[in-house]
Amino acid sequence: MMKxxxxWIAGLAVMIGVAMALRLALQAGAIGAGYAAKQICSGIFVARLPEQFVVETDVLPRLATVGPLAQLLDYELDTNKRQVAAHMLGQTVTAQHRPRYGCTLGEA
Structure with a gap:
């Protein structure tokens, strides 16, 4: 009976651990995607820097400081809508450039 x-307790502990790890991964994805979307949007539409320069010298090196997040980043730049949608770990965050306000974050 004791066994x-x-x-049962060990199984419950494993399930709780997996749930917590999944929650942390989703939060990391949202934070990383938000950072990338905002930085790329501001770099391109506010500072008027080249896309490749912003991504390679600002976004990817900073994401690399917190683990393998840099390799998990995918983004889409829409110059007509003046927005960037960044995707990471199943999370998508968009940054929209608005005149006089700069780039602001919103969920896709």
């Missing part, structure tokens, strides 16, 4: 309770 069954121990196995």
């Amino acid at each position: 069954r309770a121990t196995i």
